[in-house]
Amino acid sequence: MLISQEQLGVLKRADNAIVLGIIVSDGTVMLKLSDAGAFPGHTEWLEREPNRGAVRGFSLLVRGGEVWALFPRSSLNPLSDWRLEADYIEQLLRVLPTVENVQILE
Numbered sequence: 001m002l003i004s005q006e007q008l009g010v011l012k013r014a015d016n017a018i019v020l021g022i023i024v025s026d027g028t029v030m031l032k033l034s035d036a037g038a039f040p041g042h043t044e045w046l047e048r049e050p051n052r053g054a055v056r057g058f059s060l061l062v063r064g065g066e067v068w069a070l071f072p073r074s075s076l077n078p079l080s081d082w083r084l085e086a087d088y089i090e091q092l093l094r095v096l097p098t099v100e101n102v103q104i105l106e
Contacts, residue, residue: 001091003029011097014062020045022076023056023088029095034059042074058084058092061105067098069105 001023010019010031018034020042030052032045042057057074060067070092072084079085089104 001027001029001088001095003031003095007031008097011060011062011067012065014065016063017061019060019062021058021060021092022046022052022054023058025053025055029092030054031060042076046076056084056088058088060096063099065097067096067102069103071105073106 007029010033014033020032020034022030022042022045024030034040042054046052046054054076057076059071059074061069061071070089072089073082074084075082077084083106093102
């Protein structure tokens with residue numbers, strides 16, 4: 001799983017914010033600050049910016065540029081409960097800047 005410095009910059013600029021994340025078919029992580037008007041969720045993001053090749057989705061609670069919590073559910077995920085698979089969660093936690101006791105929230 002790969003995340004560019006540009007995408008990490010989204011986290012660095014976020015403070016007390018929800019950040020949407022998608023994993024595209026080549027394993028690249030894309031991030032966007034959630035906005036109740038423009039980008040409230042993954043579906044709206046992909047409707048406005050199609051052809052991303054999204055295969056999985058997740059959301060993050062970011063404070064001071066660090067991930068405090070990961071929300072592993074998204075309608076982009078193929079499981080019946082829309083949960084991101086454990087191996088994707090583990091990979092994300094390796095590449096994202098997290099606090100020591102980052103939470104995985106349902």
